[in-house]
Amino acid sequence: MKGVQPMTAAIHLPQLRVELATTPQDIYASQRLRYEIFAKEQGAQLESAAEGIDRDHYDDYCHHLLVRRTDTHAVVGSTRILTTPNARKAGSFYSENxxxxxxxxxxxxxNAIEIGRTCIHPDFRNGAGIGMLWLGLxxxxxxxxxxxxxxCASISMNDGGAQASAIMQETRxxxxxxxxxxxxxxxxxxxxxxAxxxxxxPLLKAYLKLGAWVxxxxxxxxxxxxxxIFILLDVNKLNTRYHRHFVQGSLKRNTASDTGLLRAA
Structure with a gap:
């Protein structure tokens, strides 16, 4: 990857771990998960759909943060991080589209970074997957x-926009x-x-509780x-109380399971 350096160390838990991708195979696993969630589950129209992956121009310039099961090593959560220097190399941030x-x-x-293409496998949407991604972030x-x-935090338009309208009323x-x-x-x-x-x-809810603005x-x-929805988080004004609760809750949920396969909410 262009301009991407690996994390110094992965964070390990008994059932899940979070780490930065360091090989093309790691990135491919992230792209496969993105395809499964965005295209097959949510019906997104992807230019790379014929390849069975979600891939775009920005992937080569991003750090890819992965959540893996510790038993099978399968990628069950993913987000990508685009730094300001790498956005200049890419030509823009994704959000500028x-x-x-x-x-x-x-x-x-x-110093600003962009987070995008966040997705979690259905079996880990009880908070553990997002919690682990936040540990890595x-x-x-x-x-x-x-x-x-x-x-960007996404809201489905399958209802014609009723949820998006209601959420915007509250966040305004x-x-x-x-x-x-x-x-x-x-x-x-x-x-x-x-609505x-x-x-x-869940992703939007987590960011708002951390103190992000819409x-x-x-x-x-x-x-x-x-x-x-474009979200903006001033890290220096982070809601530290919720950050501790969010991270500690993720740790507790992970250590409570013997199999490591957490049920969806």
Missing amino acids: EFDLRGLFPQLKG AQFIEMHRVDFLFG ANNLAPAELRVRPLMHLLPTVP TKINMP AGEPCLDPDFNVAD
Whole structure:
């Protein structure tokens, strides 16, 4: 991979471990999981679908963070990290394909990374998978002295946008970024009657509890049939109490299982 260095050490738990990909085979395993989740489960239209993987231009410039089962070594969680220097080499951040970020970058005083293509195998969606990814992200943030983390959190549009509308109503009231930190979507959602009950996606819920902002209105991604919300986390204002709870909860869930195959929520 271009400009990518491995983590100094993997974090190990009895059932799961988190580590950075160091070989092409590791990245391929991540791309296979992404294909299984995004294309087969969620119906995304991928240019690389014929290969049975989810692959794009940015993969060669990203760090790929993997969660593996310790017994089978299968990849059950994945996200990718794009640093600012590698985004320059790639030509842009991935988010710039969906949002106008030109007004945001001058406001970010410090080192920023982008998180994307996050997915968790269904058997690990009880919080353990995301918890393990956050363990890895926290280590990466510390190692690389990261000040800001941003990226897209997706909401399914299978209901026509009712959930996206309801979630945005709530986040506008409680989690909206200051005006100078907001971004503009390149493809707006059509107005939709909000759902009466909110079903917050686990990744978005985790980021909001960690103290992330929603930095403006969502963007429609027709290929993935989702509404993407741009999230921005100031690491120096991280909700440390929830961070400890989130990480410790993940550790407890992992050590509670003898088989390592955690049930989906």
